[in-house]
Amino acid sequence: MLIYQGSPVREQFDIADDKVYLRAANICPCANSVAAAIDDFVALWRREGDACWGLAENAFEEGKALFAKLIDADAGEIATIENTSMGLSIAASLIAPQPGSNVVVDELTHQSNVYPWLLRPEVEVRYAHAESGRVALSEFEALIDDNTAAVDVCHVTMGHGFRHDLAGLAELAHEHAAYLVVDAAQSAGVVPIDVAAAGVDFLSCPTFKWLYGPLGAGFLFVRKDLLKLGPPPLVGWMSARRPAGFDIHSMELHDDARRLQRGVHNGAGLVAALAGLRIVDELGPERIWEHTRVLGRQLMVGLEELGLAVLTPKNDNERAGIVTVSVKEAADFNGALTKLGILAGQYLPGQIRMDVALFHNEEDIERTLATFSKVAASRGTA
Structure with missing residues (x-):
């Protein structure tokens, strides 16, 4: 079971109301508590x-x-x-x-x-x-x-x-x-x-x-x-x-x-x-990891279906919450994502990083993938 299906934890994070915040590996959002x-x-x-x-x-x-x-x-x-x-x-x-x-x-x-x-x-x-x-x-x-x-x-x-x-x-x-x-x-x-x-x-x-x-x-x-x-x-x-x-x-x-x-x-x-x-x-680390593992897999598969090169290892034992893809003109691409409410990270040249966290749900992943597709199409890279 994913975390949000049995816990009110998502309600702790106001930022999740209107954005998909994928920067927890940089700085986590502040929970209400x-x-x-x-x-x-x-x-x-x-x-x-x-x-x-x-x-x-x-x-x-x-x-x-x-x-x-x-x-x-x-x-x-x-x-x-x-x-x-x-x-x-x-x-x-x-x-x-x-x-x-x-x-x-x-x-x-x-x-x-x-x-x-x-x-x-x-x-x-x-x-x-x-x-x-x-x-x-x-x-x-x-x-x-x-x-x-x-x-x-x-x-x-x-x-x-x-x-x-x-x-x-x-x-x-x-x-x-x-x-x-x-x-x-x-x-x-x-x-x-x-x-x-x-x-x-x-x-x-x-x-x-x-x-x-x-x-x-x-x-x-x-x-x-x-x-x-x-x-x-x-x-x-x-x-x-x-x-x-x-x-x-x-x-x-x-x-x-x-x-x-x-x-x-x-x-x-x-x-x-x-x-x-x-x-x-x-929540406990085992439950958090299962949630992160499932949503991270959904994100990686979806990005690959869009034709993007996922740099994060596919083996579950060799990954955690970070999913990174290779993108041309990554800074501009990430800026376009941000304008559409997808707050990913751009820290290394040619890469966009997304951090799957305990407050995310499947709809966040679907929205992220749809926005990636939209930005890629507008830039002629899809």
Whole structure:
């Protein structure tokens, strides 16, 4: 059963009333419950000042617990962060690769996955080759050796929407005592993730995409036995075991992921993030993925019937919520779609990306396909 057939979740998103919003992988639309949570926080802050701290602290604890549940982790393995890049940088700092070591990424990755390693000139960055929008495990296997410190991937790539086999990558990495670092920006909240079963060591994720939260909030998972791999790259009073102890002569760090916290939480952001996580938690990742899988398949088949080249892998195990097509003069084509109420994304040359989300229904897909056909015909490309 598709989500909208048994849940009022679509009613949470006003943007769905008159548009087909296909940009959740860029920035998700704001759900009504998320907006209400922000309003409640601000209203309490206005009326009672520091009383808003209680809401922020509750959102901090409950948000970590819900994210841990989503990825099958322990709440003590979760820290809050401002964005994915921050989490990836923390992971790189904890791993602290030695001179002469290497890190393996792939040609489809996001720049934030590479920058923490490129800043270390003593570390070689190796790129697994991509072919037809996907990267085979064998490409990683050929590059990983006993000097590999980490394998760093986007679970789902932002361009073609290729989904990596995390368990396969973890096995390759761990055979050489390397760590698996995962950017889950395009997968958490779309496909089921089990970090323990897959063997993930570090996972970083924002809330403003498929978790339906705000900009400037996110979560970092660090496997429990790796939390003390090295000193936290950033510390503050919230990193301490007794944060309200006002001890300026000594410091004892938390044993769990709270050691990676820094200072005062982004209160409004965490309150909004919690509201978004509750939407995802209520539906569950398996149901969300089945919904996304079915509608994504409908969209891909329809686009191919229009004669468009779909760049996203056809195998369900190698995709998530992103569907990307190759289009001539993509920026102009996408502009024409936007004028007709189809809000797709144009981020890479010659490509249009559509992000199938939990608030979509079959009629949205049919409207998208009809509009693609209309724009293509008007441009003489159909």
